[in-house]
Amino acid sequence: TAAFVAYLSxxxxxxxxxxxxxxxxxxxxxxxxxxxxxxxxxxxxxIPLQVIQGEADQxxxxxxxxxxxxxxxxxxxxxxxxxxxxxxxxxxxxxTLAAMTTFLxxxxxxxxxxx
Numbered sequence: 661t662a663a664f665v666a667y668l669s670x671x672x673x674x675x676x677x678x679x680x681x682x683x684x685x686x687x688x689x690x691x692x693x694x695x696x697x698x699x700x701x702x703x704x705x706x707i708p709l710q711v712i713q714g715e716a717d718q719x720x721x722x723x724x725x726x727x728x729x730x731x732x733x734x735x736x737x738x739x740x741x742x743x744x745x746x747x748x749x750x751x752x753x754x755x756t757l758a759a760m761t762t763f764l765x766x767x768x769x770x771x772x773x774x775x
């Protein structure tokens with residue numbers, strides 16, 4: 661999209677814009693390959709994963725969340741926080757922390773405590 665091109669261009673030095681844009685674009689393509697179901701590094705991950713995403717994320721998509729869930733070899737728990745954008749930890753810190761705590765407690769990583 662035009663917005664993405666503008667963003668990438670803003671990251672580049674004017675003297676090397678074309679080269680830097682090509683490099684950044686290739687990173688974007690690599691991310692698609694890495695996250696693709698049945699391939700990339702996700703297929704090697706066997707530990708439990710938690711994916712937290714804002715429902716109104718302007719950069720990530722629900723398909724990316726589903727691709728992670730399909731592609732990982734281990735169990736994946738997804739948490740979609742309503743009315744939140746790209747940074748749940750900033751926009752909804754309490755909901756994010758609660759989701760993380762529940763995930764970790766369910767696996768015995770964090771014990772129940774009064775703190």
